[in-house]
Amino acid sequence: MGTRGGVMPSFKTNAAEFSDDEVAEVVEYILRLRDQPHDAAIALRGKENFEWCVACHGQDARGNSSVGGSNLLAPRLQYGSARAALFESIAQGRAGVCPSWVEQIDAADIDNLARYLARIGEAVLQLPTLDKK
Numbered sequence: 001m002g003t004r005g006g007v008m009p010s011f012k013t014n015a016a017e018f019s020d021d022e023v024a025e026v027v028e029y030i031l032r033l034r035d036q037p038h039d040a041a042i043a044l045r046g047k048e049n050f051e052w053c054v055a056c057h058g059q060d061a062r063g064n065s066s067v068g069g070s071n072l073l074a075p076r077l078q079y080g081s082a083r084a085a086l087f088e089s090i091a092q093g094r095a096g097v098c099p100s101w102v103e104q105i106d107a108a109d110i111d112n113l114a115r116y117l118a119r120i121g122e123a124v125l126q127l128p129t130l131d132k133k
C-alpha cells in the first residue's frame, strides 16, 4: 500500500477551504467511483474539486505510492468507506497510522528512553505519600 508516513491534509483548513457542502460533493464523487450508492447530481458537482486530490491519489483515484496517497478504490479503506467516514477523512484529514517516527528513532534512543522512563518510575515511587489532614 505504501501509505506509511503519508499525511492526508484537512480540506476544510488547508488552502482549498472546502465548505461542508464541497466536502460532501467530493464524498459523493468518491462513492460514485467506488460503485457505492450515491446521488449522481451531487457526485457530478464533486468531480471538479477532485482535482485537489489527484496529485496524491491519482486522476483515477487509485493512489500514488510515492507520496503515500492511498488507493481510494480499494475494497476496504483504512478509515472506512461509509459516507460519514469519507467525510471525516476529507474534512479533518488523516495522519499516517504508523508515522515515519519509527524510522527516525534508533535503538540507542529507545534504550535511553526506556532508562529515562524507568528513572521517572523510581522517582514517583520515592515521593513521600501525602499526609491526610
Ligand code: HEC
Residues within 6 Å of the ligand: 003, 004, 005, 006, 007, 008, 009, 011, 026, 030, 049, 050, 052, 053, 054, 055, 056, 057, 067, 068, 069, 070, 072, 076, 077, 078, 079, 080, 086, 089, 090, 094, 095, 096, 097
Ligand atoms: C498531499 C497529498 C494528499 C492530497 C492532496 C489528498 N490526500 Fe487523501 N490521503 C493522503 C494520504 C497520504 C492518505 C493516507 C493517510 C493515512 O494512511 O493515514 C490519504 C487518505 C485519504 C482517505 C482515507 C483512505 C482510507 O483508506 O481510509 C480519503 C477518503 C482521502 N484521502 C480522500 C482525499 C480526497 C477526496 C482528496 C481531495 C479533496 C485528498 N484525499 C487529497 C494524501 C493526500
